[in-house]
Amino acid sequence: MSKAQPFFLASPQGKGQRFCIFHPADGIQRGRVLHIHPFAEEMNKSRRMAALQARAMAKIGFAVLQIDLFGCGDSSGDFGDASWQDWLDDLSAAAKWLATQGDEPLWLWGHRAGCLLACELLARIDEPTCNLLFWHPPAQGRVLLQQFLRLKLANGLLDGGGGTTMEALKTQLSSVGHVEIAGYALSSELAAGLEAASLNIPAQSRMRLTEAHCFEMSSQPSLEPAPALASALARWREQGLAIHHHPVTGPAFWQTSEIEDAPALLASTLATLTARQAEERSNL
Known part of the structure; x- marks a missing residue:
């Protein structure tokens, strides 16, 4: 198993450094993943789940980059000085760095507020195609x-x-x-x-998006998404975008009092990537 590689990425705006962890793919690299963490304390509650998922992704051939945005975690700056634009700038720099690690399909893996950032990031990255993995996205910021x-x-x-x-x-x-x-x-x-911010894809980015997968957590998941999310996903489909909804049973670990795991979410996310790999290999 490849070992995770921590490093600091210089801010293109001269605002210090961003702490990153790169998980190289085991064996043949089949894809690249940029993780976009959630907001404030939700990020801290989700650290363990993000690490577990990143390592699992690397094990099946996906190179994963995790980044602490400006004012978050071990990166430079204070949270109180951060702006939404700062975070988009950080993610643009992270995507450029990840582009140097290969040209395999790129996945933007957002969690909560990270999903909203991913939607806006699509218009800023220099990639011919892109896929989305969303963990419990809000329809509106x-x-x-x-x-x-x-x-x-x-x-x-x-x-x-x-x-x-x-x-x-x-x-x-x-x-x-x-x-x-x-x-x-x-x-x-x-x-x-x-x-x-909202769960909308900029018009100039829609041709770039290959597919998107939305994982929605609940103690008793319904086959149908929550009403607000359903409206957002319906809008995507009206625009001709391929969006898949995955209901998953498990805790809302990003807001529980104690750190919790959601094994079903890890397995469902991994199964989605594995299925996509199999489809791509069958088309070769």
Whole structure:
């Protein structure tokens, strides 16, 4: 088994370095994968699952690059100084680096907010084709932002405070430029980027997209996606894009109090890549 290779990637904007882990493919390299982590504490809760999946992907022939975005993990910068544009710049640099490792099919593997970033990244990468792997994507970034802001409201109630509203938090973001939430300083720039993001593929990128797979977690999964996600996927199909929905039984490990695994998600994701490999080999 190939050993994971940690390294630092220089920021093209001169904003320090980004911590990366590269998992070389075992044996013949059949594909390349760029992992795009979720937002704030969801990233920390998901570290173990991302590592398990990356190693499993490498074992079946996929070279995987994981990157900590600006202000996250072991990368340079403070979370409170990060913007949505900074993160897209980081991912563009990561995709360029991964392009030096081969010309096999590229997969953008996004988790939660990482799925929204992947949609926008499609317009910025220099690849003839691309595939998507989405772990429990939100249909709209504003939903994630509201969930994050509610943590501040909930903490205020627990502390005996009252009167703070969602509108008051948004006013603070626009006037002060940031708000402290659950140990994270959220900047107005990052909040605006997240709020505007959606599960849409830019028109100029649609011809590049080969296929997309959406894995939706639930304790009792339905064969049908959640209503908001269903609308987004229907829109993709109307645009002629190939999108596959995969319901998976398991915990929402990115938000559980303790670190949890979701073996069914690991297996389903790996099965999708394996099936794609088999299809490509049969077409040779």
